[in-house]
Amino acid sequence: MTPENNVLIGIDWADSKHDFHLFAPDGNVQTGIFRQAPEAIAEQIQSWRNDHPGATFAVAIEASKGALINALLQFDDVVIYPINPAALAYLRKSHRHGGGKSDPVDARRIAEFLRERMDELRPLHQDSPLTRELAGLSEGRRIAVDARADLANELTALIKQYYPMISGFSAAKPYASFLLSFLIQYPTLATAQAAGEATLRSYFHGLNMKRKADKLAKLIVSAKPVTTDSVVLRCSSRRAIMIAQQLQVLNKHIRSYEAAIKELLPQHPQYAVAASMPGTAANTQARIIAAMGDGEGRYKSAKSLQCASGIAPITEQSGKRKFVIARWACTKFLRQTFHEMAGLSITKSRWAKAYYEDQKAKGKPVNTAKRALAYKWQRILFRCWQSGTPYNEDRYIESLRRAGSPLYAKIQTLA
Template sequence: MILKQPILIGIDWADAKHDFHLLCPDGDAQTGVFAQSPQAITDQLKTWRSNHPGAQFAVAIEASKGALINALLQFDDVVIYPVNPAALAYLRKSHRHGGGKSDPVDAKRIAEFLRERIDELRPLHQDSPLTRELARLSEDRRFAVDARADLANELTALIKQYYPVISGFAAAKPYASFLLSFLIEYPTLDQAQAAGEAKLRSYFHGLNMKRKADHLAKLIMDAKPLTTEEVTLRCSSKRAVMIAEQLKVLNKHIRSYEANIKELLPQHPQYAVAASLPGVAANTQARIIAAMGDGEGRYETAQSLQCASGIAPITEQSGKRKFVSARWACTKFLRQTFHEMAGLSVTKSRWAKAFYEDQKAKGKPANTAKRALAYKWQRILFRCW
């Protein structure tokens, strides 16, 4: 016998085990705990199936990704409802003003929240493998890029403290390959000068710096040391080599991510739309595809996209008091994607540039003007998708 209503399950997840609270349509409730392992999750689902043959299981959980989510997605009779932790925090406080909590009680609250709001909640939608791969590659690449930026800033500050002549290389980027290779080979000024001008010139030729080889070699040979204190030089140079080697590894893997993205992009059904956006290169195109999904279904309206990404402002009103503020409750990577896309479009689209300049002429800061432009672009993208 197939139940008309699904079995509702609230799960309070953790690293090693998960508490659950199960609600049947007739009002009966069951509670329990299962471990975070493939076998334990499969066994628990078998138990639910044997107790409720033919049922669909609606599972609410405070996450949209993770080990438990990955395991549950493989079962056709399980529908996952990601729940915003902030919403549950308010529900929890309404029951316990002092803030006390426990895992079994949290699982019960999640199940009750699902029972009351299931018509308003949206089940977790899994995109096609190609879209999911582009999304993961884009997000992981950006994580590596941010890590590289942090390390490059650290290296720049360190060089100024003991080896300032390196700053005179005027590299386009602080993580330029030739600069990192030179620093690893010659971590102190004494070592570089000991090699001699001819050898330095030859070394720069080997780094494909033929045009600047003479200038850089002479720059090194004419440089005066900032400090000759041995402890400072030994410790600083050791740390500089460590950071430079990390940056070389990050450079390698970022290039690999970008090559994978460029290879996969043209295979996506929505590639033509993403590629038509002005000023947007392959990496941002992949992020747009990941943000929008496979097509219809992820966002019901353009406004839902604008709110989910944090681009739409939020209005608060109480009595005569009313004000508009930025929407911070959103996925930061998603907001960043559209904000950057809007900024890039200004360089290639006359309409985008005119709108952006008009916003600035009204006294809006650059970031606010870009966010307003992103708001417009999202309406266009939603219609195109």
């Protein structure tokens, strides 16, 4: 975009309407409001085009996704600059120390922010449809997994209160399919014992649990109730059935997400690089692709990746005091991706295990050690992504040997 042809627009968005403040190349200012409706947005864009033929519209907005963003992305002459809300909050306070806020004024502040710092801001870039779909699937799956974890914890706590015998099933996961099916079929110990040992044995056979069928049937029949209060049993069992059915639905959709990810993942041009990261399976590989973006990626340097993901720490200095703290201003899903990737690599990468053990030996907490490991992995991943070359463990360890890295000696002690 050439500066003399830029129309700078700040938008203070809302659910139903949006205030805008426009700076034209000739210095004229325009303000107004338009509705959150496809036809209203199209009409507003056309109005700007009529007033400024051939111009490029640089739009600053405190969002990177949403209905308005989706609508604006359809116009080739609109370039979107997402603004960090925290940055605008500090700017707003610098003008109004006592607080105070209005949509038209906020739109003007956003436009002024864009005018003053446009060279420092990065326009919103849309990845390829495949990358965006993998990103959407990964995020959707994670939301479902987190919801499942919350419900599973709730169910576990509830079962302890009225049906502790189920803990004797020794299910690997509290949302295991067989456990949920049993709980829905027999929501109280009394209903299970009333079915009888033979019926219970047949039930577990039907769940393909022949090896455990006899043991579980005997366990149920001989169990003693923790309570016989009919009110507690009725209320608790009703709630347990509700949670179990919700978990069944989440299990189904999580499997669906994972199947879609596995189908699309090999089609991505950077799949080989993502798949070469030690310890990663399909879900983590998809998250790596979502984090890094298309081609050479969305980051100018490994440092920008480390900062954007929150893996790089922050150094604060005031007078003689200097200390390092964790970086919390980041996308949590992005930080989680690399933190989990580092954890997975420990079991499959020799140098990663040696580095992690060395960090713990220095007294670092587990999460701090993993974050430090993720910091190193991001440098490696960035280089691999830039060149399109899959990671090679032996080649990297050899480079450590040639460089005389102390880590190489530690790798030998673990071999």
